[in-house]
Amino acid sequence: MTLHTAFTELFGLAHPIALAPMAGSAGGALAAAVSEGGGLGLVGGGTGDRDWVERELGIVTERSKETGAPWGVGFLSWSASADVVERALEFEPDAVLLSFGDPAPLSAPVLDSDALLIIQVTDLEEARRAADLGADVIVAQGVEAGGHGGRKHSTFPFVPTVVDLVDPVPVLAAGGIADGRGVAAALTLGAAGVLVGTRFQASAETLADAAVSQAIIGGRGEDTERGRILDIARGSAWPERYPGRSLRNDFLDEWRGKEADLAEDEEARERFGESVARGDMSVVPVWASEAIDLITDVAPAAEIVARLSADAETALARVLR
Numbered sequence: 001m002t003l004h005t006a007f008t009e010l011f012g013l014a015h016p017i018a019l020a021p022m023a024g025s026a027g028g029a030l031a032a033a034v035s036e037g038g039g040l041g042l043v044g045g046g047t048g049d050r051d052w053v054e055r056e057l058g059i060v061t062e063r064s065k066e067t068g069a070p071w072g073v074g075f076l077s078w079s080a081s082a083d084v085v086e087r088a089l090e091f092e093p094d095a096v097l098l099s100f101g102d103p104a105p106l107s108a109p110v111l112d113s114d115a116l117l118i119i120q121v122t123d124l125e126e127a128r129r130a131a132d133l134g135a136d137v138i139v140a141q142g143v144e145a146g147g148h149g150g151r152k153h154s155t156f157p158f159v160p161t162v163v164d165l166v167d168p169v170p171v172l173a174a175g176g177i178a179d180g181r182g183v184a185a186a187l188t189l190g191a192a193g194v195l196v197g198t199r200f201q202a203s204a205e206t207l208a209d210a211a212v213s214q215a216i217i218g219g220r221g222e223d224t225e226r227g228r229i230l231d232i233a234r235g236s237a238w239p240e241r242y243p244g245r246s247l248r249n250d251f252l253d254e255w256r257g258k259e260a261d262l263a264e265d266e267e268a269r270e271r272f273g274e275s276v277a278r279g280d281m282s283v284v285p286v287w288a289s290e291a292i293d294l295i296t297d298v299a300p301a302a303e304i305v306a307r308l309s310a311d312a313e314t315a316l317a318r319v320l321r
Contacts, residue, residue, distance in 0.1 A: 002313075003015060003016050003183075003187070003309055003312060003313060005170070005187070005192040005193055006168075006170040006192045007137065007170045007172065007192035007193035008192075008193065010116065010136065010137070010170065011040055011070045011094060011095070011116075012070060013038060013039060013040055013070070014038030014039075014309075015037070015038040015039050015305055015306070015308070015309040016039075016183070016187070016192060016193030016194065016309075017034075017038075017039035017040070017183065017193060017194055017196060017305050017308055017309060018034075018039055018040040018041075018042060018172060018193060018194070018195045018196070019031060019034040019039065019040065019041045019042050019195075019196065019197075019200055019301075020042065020044075020074075020147075020174065020195050020196060020197030020200070021042035021043060021044040021045065021046075021072075021073065021074025021075075021097055021099075022044045022147065022197050022200070022201070022287075023044040023045070023046025023047065023076070024044065024046065024207060024208070025044065025200075025201060025206045025207045025208040026041075026042065026043055026044035026074075026197075026200065026206070026207070027043060027044070027056045027059065027205075027206075027207045028043055028055070028056035028057060028058065028059025028060035028061075028063070029059055029060075029063075029205045029207075030200060030203060030205040030206055030207070030301055031043045031056075031060045031071050031072075031073075032059065032060045032063035032064065032067075032069070032071065033203075033204075033205045033300065033301035033302050034200070034301045034302070034305055035060075035063075035064070035067070035069035035070060035071045036063070036067050036069050036302055037301060037302030037303070037304075037305035037306060038302075038305055038306070038309070039305045040070060040071065040072060040094075040095065041060065041069075041071045041072070041301075042071070042072045042073060042074045042095070042097055043056050043057060043060055043071070043072070043073040043074070044073075044074055045073045045074055045075040045076075045080065045084070045088060046074075046075065046076055046079075046080070047075075047076055047079040047080055048075055048076075048079065048080030048081055048084035048085070050084055050087065053073070053084060053087065053088055054087070057073060057088060057091040057093075058091075061091050061092075070094035070095070071093060071094060071095075072093045072094055072095030072096060072097060072115070072116075072118070073088050073091075073093050073095075073096055073097070074096070074097035074098070074099065074118075075088075075096070075097070075098055075099075075106060076098075076099060076100050076101065077098045077099060077100055077101035077102055077103045077105075077106055078100055078101030078102075078237075078238075078239055079101075079237070080106060082105060082106055082108070082109060085106050085109055085110065086109045089109060089110070089113045089115060092114070092115075093115050094115060094116065095115055095116045095117070095118050095136075095137075096110045096113075096115050096116075096117060096118065097118040097119070097120060097139070098110075098117070098118070098119050098120070099119070099120035099139070099141075100120070100122075100148060100238075100239070100242050101239065102129075103119050103129075103130065103133060104129075104133060107119070107133050107134075107135075111133075111134055116136040116137065117133075117134065117135050117136050117137075118135065118136065118137040118138070118139060118172075119133065119135040119137075119138055119139070120138075120139035120141055120174065120195070121138060121139065121140060121141065121162065122141050122149055122150025122151075122152065122153065122242070123150055123152050123153060124161065124162070124165060127140065127162045127165055127166055128165065128166075130166070131165070131166040131169055135166075135169060136169070136170075137169065137170050137171070137172060137192075138162065138166050138169050138170075138171050138172070139171070139172045139173075139174050139195050140153075140155070140158050140159045140161075140162040140163075140171055140172070140173055140174065140191070141155070141158075141174040141175050141195075142154045142155025142156070142158050142159070142173075142174070142175030142176060143155075143175065143226065143245075144175040144176030144245075144289055144290040144291065145174055145175035145176065145197065145198075145245060145289050146197055146198040146201075146224070146245050146246070146287045146288040146289035146292075147197065147198075147244055147245060147246075147287040148238060148242045148243065148244045148245075148287075149175065149226070149242060149243075149244075149245065150241070150242065151226070151241065151243065154175075155173060155174070155175040155176050155177070155186075156185065156189060159171065159173045159186060159189045159190065159191050160189045160190050163189070163190035163191065164190075170192035170193070171190065171191050171192060172186075172191060172192065172193045172194055172195045173186035173189065173191040173193075173194050173195070174194065174195035174196075174197070175289065176289050176290050176291045177194050177196055177199075177289075177291060178196070178198060178199040178289065178291035178292070178294040178295050179199075179291075179294045179308065179311060180307065180308050180309065180310065180311020180312035180313070180314065180315055181311065181312070181315045182194070182291065182294075183308050183309070183311070183312035183315075184311075184312040184313075184315035184316045184319075185315075187312070187316070188316075194308075196308070197289065198216060198287075198288050198289040198291065198292060198295065199291075199294075199295055199304060199308075200301060200304065201213060201216055201287075201288070202216050202217055202295050202297070202298045202299075203298065203299060203300065203301040203304055204298060204299065204300045204301065205300070205301050209279070209284075211279065211281055211284070212284070212286050213298050215247060215281060215286045215288075216247075216286065216288050216292050216295055217292075217295055217296060217297065217298070219247050219286070219288060219292045220292065220293055221289075221290040221291060221292055221293050223247055223248050224245050224246065224247055224248070224288050224289070224290055224292070225245065225246070225248055225252065226243045226244065226245040227243050227244070227252070227256070227259075228240065228243050228244070228259055229251070229252050229255050229256065229259055229262065230244060230246060230251075230252070230285045231243075231244060232259055232262050232263050232269075233251065233255075233262060233268075233269050233272040233273075234269075234272065234273065234276070234285075235269065244285075244287060245287065245288065245289065245290070246285050246286055246287050246288060247286040247288050247292075249281070249282050249283060249284070249286070250282040250283065251272060251275075251282065251283040255268075
């Protein structure tokens with residue numbers, strides 16, 4: 001069984017798997033490794049730091065010249081500038097993913113380019129907006145996802161609803177998918193593929209610190225929670241409608257339910273920043289999905305892609321026999 005879908009056909013992929021463009025950890029080497037493994041690697045452009053974006057896109061571009069593997073880059077709609085998106089387009093990515101916030105201001109230069117536009121959504125209003133803007137692919141992200149996301153919908157009820165709403169636009173499922181069974185389940189719900197983040201945090205090529213990868217491997221889904229404490233502590237301007245899911249730690253335990261007090265406590269926020277700089281894992285944010293129970297090792301990204309796809313084929317064959 002080969003997992004051919006509208007998504008794999010659109011990009012000429014061997015596997016219906018895309019790397020979530022995680023800011024700070026999905027760099028050029030990780031994106032290139034996912035693409036070379038037959039998926040779609042997406043560099044995490046995040047808020048649009050120009051120097052970082054140029055450096056990491058340079059890495060994936062050079063690798064792509066040798067392999068011809070497609071790749072892309074993702075940006076946060078609420079914070080990145082059109083100038084940085086336009087600069088990224090000069091590297092000739094195959095796709096640009098926009099997420100969190102109004103994608104319209106950043107979508108115009110993408111639609112005017114040869115890159116395909118992918119928009120990630122967290123509710124039905126965002127899904128309708130993405131389709132109206134002309135997205136080539138839409139990512140339906142559920143609340144199980146690691147890192148930032150919406151508050152409303154779980155992945156598996158949300159995905160088929162979005163599939164029906166935006167048909168015939170291909171939809172990728174995101175949130176709580178970390179093994180082949182999750183990939184298989186997403187496909188049976190009508191998704192054309194999956195966008196995977198946390199699993200690639202525990203990859204050989206991630207830019208995340210090794211201690212973060214080990215925390216994910218040793219963590220449990222029931223030890224994750226979604227909230228705004230870490231954003232407040234680090235002075236991040238993330239919109240309130242997109243809280244972040246992370247592993248619980250001592251800092252969260254101290255300030256849970258006291259977010260307003262933390263926002264006013266400059267000394268506490270300074271201590272937080274100093275502890276993070278020291279690598280103190282009792283406070284370091286470990287963005288992680290509810291699916292971390294399924295992540296048990298650090299592996300090369302291409303191997304992860306192959307494993308996800310092969311295990312999905314096995315799961316589907318088992319059901320259909």
